[in-house]
Amino acid sequence: MKPLSIEGAWLFEPKVFGDNRGSFHEWFKAPAFDGALGHRFDLAQANCSVSSAGTLRGIHFADVPPSQAKYVKCVRGAILDVIVDIRVGSPTYKKWQTVRLDDQDHHSVYLAEGLGHGFMALTDDATVVYLCSEGYAPEREHGVNPLDPEIGIVWPEGLEPVLSGKDADAPSLAEAEAAGLLPTWEDCRQYYAKLRG
Template sequence: MRPLGIEGAWVLEPEVFPDDRGTFHEWYRGEELREATGHVLSLAQANCSLSRRGVLRGVHFCDVPPGQAKYVTCVRGAVLDVVVDVRVGSPAFGRWEAVRLDDTTRRAVFLAEGLGHAFMALTDDATVVYLCSTGYAPEHEHGVQALDPGLGITWPEHVRPVQSPKDAGAPSLAQAREAGLLPSYEVCTAHYERLRTGRPAQP
């Protein structure tokens, strides 16, 4: 795994073994993830979403704590997967990084608690699966508008974005910050330390 430009996010570029039967690859190895990132992904929920071309999901993030780390890959078709640093006080606050996930390269992305996540389907029947460290808790879930000009994510120009009413109505990054919805970088880093050591974070 190699780190992305945003602290707390990594990409896996696995070796894919093809033969006359098809292909094989290891898309998740817990020990490799721990060694590369310092994080342990405690699996609490696994999700699968099917999207037609143009569907734009996110930017989603959770309160920290409890937070929700994610390990994401695309098993059919292709998506543009985007990690957004929404942690107030982070040196990379407001920055984003995009990775194409598809059924050829078999890349996967890991993002730690407190980071925002979004993706756009680049093909019909784009199928994304992701492992989550905590279960769905709507009272802790928030969103930022993925098309916010202030955020400036470069989505593919040739694909018309299709959003759910909830995602389309999400606040801008600035509005979410003003409303106190965004996680704190200081709280997030203390949370990461607590998860690594198994001890309460120091105030």
């Protein structure tokens, strides 16, 4: 696993074996997570979404603790995946990083608890699967508007963003911070230390 520019975010680039029958790759290996994260990735829930081109999902996050770490892969088509540091007080607070995930390179991203996550579908029928360390709990789930100019994510040109009503009505980052919805860097660091035992 290769660390990304935001602490707690990682890129996994598997070796893909191909021949005249197709291809094979290992997309999750527990020892790689143990070594990179310093703790086990406990799987509590697995999700799958299918999106038409231009669909924009996120930016989603959950209360810390326990929040929800995610391991994300696009198994059909392509997406632009985005990780946003919404941890108030973090050295990279308000920074974001995008990674293209598709069914050709088979890359995956991991994001730790407390980070914001979203993606835009670049193709029709873009199919995304993600493993989650905690189950969905509506009372702990929150969002930040993915089009918030303060964050300034550069989404692909030529695609009109299609958002759910919930995501379109999500607060800006400043509004979420003022409302006390965002996790703090200190709370996240304490929780990461607890996970490492």
